[in-house]
Amino acid sequence: MEQSKLLEQLNRFTRRKHTAQEVYMFDVILCDNEVDRDGECFTKQALETLCRRFEGVTGIFDHDPKGSRQTARIFATELVEDPARRTAYGAAYTYLKACAYMIRTDSNQDLIREIDGGIKKEVSVSCAAKTSRCSVCGSTGACAHEKGKVYGGRLCYRELEDISDVYEWSFVAVPAQVHAGVTKQYGASGGEDPVRKALQAQLNAQQQAVALARQDARKQIRQLLAATHSKSAAEAVMQSLEGMELARLYQYKDALRRDFSRQCAAQLQPGEHAPLDSFRM
Numbered sequence: 128m129e130q131s132k133l134l135e136q137l138n139r140f141t142r143r144k145h146t147a148q149e150v151y152m153f154d155v156i157l158c159d160n161e162v163d164r165d166g167e168c169f170t171k172q173a174l175e176t177l178c179r180r181f182e183g184v185t186g187i188f189d190h191d192p193k194g195s196r197q198t199a200r201i202f203a204t205e206l207v208e209d210p211a212r213r214t215a216y217g218a219a220y221t222y223l224k225a226c227a228y229m230i231r232t233d234s235n236q237d238l239i240r241e242i243d244g245g246i247k248k249e250v251s252v253s254c255a256a257k258t259s260r261c262s263v264c265g266s267t268g269a270c271a272h273e274k275g276k277v278y279g280g281r282l283c284y285r286e287l288e289d290i291s292d293v294y295e296w297s298f299v300a301v302p303a304q305v306h307a308g309v310t311k312q313y314g315a316s317g318g319e320d321p322v323r324k325a326l327q328a329q330l331n332a333q334q335q336a337v338a339l340a341r342q343d344a345r346k347q348i349r350q351l352l353a354a355t356h357s358k359s360a361a362e363a364v365m366q367s368l369e370g371m372e373l374a375r376l377y378q379y380k381d382a383l384r385r386d387f388s389r390q391c392a393a394q395l396q397p398g399e400h401a402p403l404d405s406f407r408m
């Protein structure tokens with residue numbers, strides 16, 4: 128991109144217009160679609176979201192030897208495809224490139240020299256993905272496949288998708304590994320802590336049990352309503368039960384059943400008036 132175009136884009140994020148001499152602009156690769164050291168990769172959809180969401184986000188230079196917290200801001204992002212390079216799973220390598228800027232000051236001269244010298248090019252990205260999908264079976268929950276292993280000639284990794292949050296980006300002090308430092312979170316479960324995973328599995332099982340019980344209670348209520356109410360009234364009641372917690376659903380079901388029994392008993396004893404409309408919401 129031409130420098131004047133870059134400046135124009137940059138100045139959308141500044142309070143006043145800056146000249147080329149006042150700012151320092153540089154490119155960083157935020158993340159890509161390669162399988163990382165955690166056995167995970169971003170899908171194209173995830174990269175597209177990250178591309179949009181990282182614009183305007185401020186990054187931090189960690190571990191500054193002088194202790195001063197220098198920051199830089201991303202003012203433009205783009206997805207770049209490198210068809211000559213393939214990922215571990217055979218797709219065209221795609222990375223998210225960002226243009227960042229800093230306002231030149233006396234205190235960041237050294238830092239700028241370091242970036243120019245290629246020392247501080249590795250960045251760490253922090254974001255949250257709602258979906259993590261197994262590349263072998265497509266499951267978005269737990270499955271039998273282990274990341275990094277090969278099943279029937281297919282590498283197992285997790286595809287990260289549905290980015291819900293973009294937190295920050297920062298420069299890694301030691302750019303040792305390729306694809307260093309992309310940190311991710313998935314939904315509420317977070318990382319790979321085995322205890323947390325076990326608790327999450329337990330919670331999922333309980334939620335499933337509650338959902339089944341709720342379904343069963345609603346089914347029984349529907350049957351009771353069908354015997355005691357008109358179709359439209361029954362439908363209205365069913366709608367009003369939407370989202371009701373399980374304990375209250377049971378209470379309601381029991382009340383309906385008592386009511387129904389009373390009605391049946393009344394009908395068997397002619398002469399007594401049966402309170403047909405006795406149960407109303």
Ligand SMILES: [Zn+2]
Nearest residue numbers: 261264270272
């Ligand atoms: Zn699987």
